[in-house]
Amino acid sequence: MQIYDLIIIGAGPAGITACVYAARQKLNFLVITIDIGGQAALSGDIENYTGYQFITGPELTQKFQEHIRKYDITLRENENVIQVKKFGKNISVKTNKGNYWAKSVIIASGKKSKELGVSGEAEFKNRGLTYCAICDGPLFRGKDVAVIGGGNSALDAALQLVKIAKYVYIINNTGNLGGDTIMRQRLVQADNVAILNNSQITAILGNKFVNAIRIKTNGVEKELAVSGMFVEIGLIPNSEFVERIQKNKKGEIKVNINNQTNILGIFAAGDVTDVPEKQIIVAAGEGSKAALSVFHYLSKRKL
Amino acid sequence: MAKNVKIYSTPTCPWCIRAKDFLKENNIEFQNLDVSSDQLAADEMVKKSGQMGVPVLDIEGEIIVGFDKERIKLALGL
Numbered sequence: 001m002q003i004y005d006l007i008i009i010g011a012g013p014a015g016i017t018a019c020v021y022a023a024r025q026k027l028n029f030l031v032i033t034i035d036i037g038g039q040a041a042l043s044g045d046i047e048n049y050t051g052y053q054f055i056t057g058p059e060l061t062q063k064f065q066e067h068i069r070k071y072d073i074t075l076r077e078n079e080n081v082i083q084v085k086k087f088g089k090n091i092s093v094k095t096n097k098g099n100y101w102a103k104s105v106i107i108a109s110g111k112k113s114k115e116l117g118v119s120g121e122a123e124f125k126n127r128g129l130t131y132c133a134i135c136d137g138p139l140f141r142g143k144d145v146a147v148i149g150g151g152n153s154a155l156d157a158a159l160q161l162v163k164i165a166k167y168v169y170i171i172n173n174t175g176n177l178g179g180d181t182i183m184r185q186r187l188v189q190a191d192n193v194a195i196l197n198n199s200q201i202t203a204i205l206g207n208k209f210v211n212a213i214r215i216k217t218n219g220v221e222k223e224l225a226v227s228g229m230f231v232e233i234g235l236i237p238n239s240e241f242v243e244r245i246q247k248n249k250k251g252e253i254k255v256n257i258n259n260q261t262n263i264l265g266i267f268a269a270g271d272v273t274d275v276p277e278k279q280i281i282v283a284a285g286e287g288s289k290a291a292l293s294v295f296h297y298l299s300k301r302k303l
Numbered sequence: 304m305a306k307n308v309k310i311y312s313t314p315t316c317p318w319c320i321r322a323k324d325f326l327k328e329n330n331i332e333f334q335n336l337d338v339s340s341d342q343l344a345a346d347e348m349v350k351k352s353g354q355m356g357v358p359v360l361d362i363e364g365e366i367i368v369g370f371d372k373e374r375i376k377l378a379l380g381l
Contacts, residue, residue, distance in 0.1 A: 041317035058317050078372045126356035126368075135316035138339025139355050164339075209355070 004030050004102040006294050007093050009081050010238075012038025013280045014270025015108035016064045017287030018294075023071035025295045030102070031075045032095060037061030038110040039235070039271065040280050042132050044160045049281050057134060060280070081109070084242045086263055089301075104297060106290045107242060107253060107261075107268040111235035111278075116148065120204030128210025133157035133230050140228040142166050146213055148201055149232035152179040155187055157230045162190040169224055170195045171215055204229065237272045248274045259290035265301075267293055306379060308333040309361040311348035319358040322370040329381060 008018050011033035022029045035041065043057030052060070068075070076097075083094040084105060093100045113131040115121060121129065130136040133147075137160050145165045147158045150172030161168045168190075170177070175197055177184055187193060196217055203214040205223070212223045237251045246254045246262040252274040259267045269275075269290035270283035308326065310333055312319035326333050336344035338357060352359045352366050360367040362378040375381075 035317070036321070037317055056315070058315055058320060061317055062320070078370075126354040128355060130356065132316070135313065135318065136356055138313040138315070139345055139357070141339065141342075208353075 001101060003090055004028055004100065005298055006030075006104045006106065006291075007032060007091070007100060007102040008106045008108060009033070009084070009093070010038065010108035010110055010270070010272070011036045011064075011075070011077075012108060012110045012270060013040050013064070013283040014110070014272075014287035014290070015106070016068060017284040018106050018108060018269060018291040019068050019073060019287075020071070021288050021291035022294070023068070023073055025291070027295070027298070029074070030100060031073060032079050032081055032093065032100070033075070033077055034080055036065055036077065040064075040283075042134050043280070044134055044156045046280065048279070081241050084266070086244075086265065089265075091265055103301065104265045104267065104294045106259075106287075106294060107239070107266065107272055108270045108283075108287055108290070109238035109241075109272050110283075111237050111271045113231060114234045114236050116201060116231055116233065118201055118203055120206070120210075124204050124206055124210050127208060128206060128227055129204060129229050129231065131231050133160045133232075136228075137161055137164050137230070140165050143227045144225060145169070145228035145230065146171055146201075146224060146226045147230045147232060149234070150174055150177045150179070150197075151232070151234065152183065153235075154232035155179040155183040157232050158187055158193065159183060159190075161230065162187070162193055165228070166192065168193045169226065171199045171201055171213075172197050173200050174198070201229075235271070239272050242266070250274075258293040259286060260293060260297075265297065267297075305332055306363045307361075308363075308379070309336060310334070311336045311338050311344060311352075311357060311359040311361070313337065313339045313357050316357050318370040322358045322360065322375070325370070325372065325375065329379070331379060 005027040006029040008031045041061040080096045091105050144167045146169040148171045199215050199217040205212040212225045253268040255273045267290045269286040271278045338345035348359050365378045
């Protein structure tokens, strides 16, 4: 039975950076991930990652990939972790394709889109309803669309869509949009956007494909004719597969300043953790910290 | 014999990029249809796959939605 020094779960900014550090420490490690880039791959314009005044999410992901290709890394892509559990001194990582063992694990599995929970959501997924503006946005050229949400990811999606769609409605359930001031300012300058505050979506309507949504604004219901809708109402951590790990109320894994969780040998980094800021650059930094902590942990641990 | 492979994609979608990279790495010739600029291709994709998410691969008539590496491998006989 092979026991790796380390298994990294996830290959977003945190996982990739941990990977670079682990490779440079010459650890015997494995990366298990569904995708490369994580949420960063789905970001539009990135203007706050030092070293790049401007880069898009897909381009930054490409750069990440080029960086890890420099090293000889075992990367298992399209693989979904089902369970992480510590037995004695070692940790078992069970996936949809196999079972692996390691002395340490870094959980960098990030977050995924929260779903709306309204009628029609499952039926219209990929039939007008999407969670990825950068992927599917171009299919709505010249059409009317709605963005559901009011934070940074909603603003990011809306800013991509005003360039493509005919008209963009932003359905925001609070009194004012959140997110970065600079993004809000850019958005209000667009002449094809309407911001509907205090509004909730109550139903998705259509016939095979979305053709309208029903919204409630200050108690008043109405229908908006749209052929696309982009759900950006926040994220939930991918943390359900770890047994007996401490999490906060949001489901984020609790870590100390060295990225250690409550389970010795299991570390976590990036958006899946309770680190205060969810930024690409923060996640990358946390990934580096976690890998270095693992290195110290392994050197102290008796074989 | 080389199979007829088409990919319906958008230039920015990360899964499309990965799918195309995968085909290139395996020396598979394919026709890329950019559905963000080619409306006919977009309509064709929706008609073939019954949905609007990209990428969609058409491998000798077998329609694969998303970058489903295992199914793509199987369809290509890799």
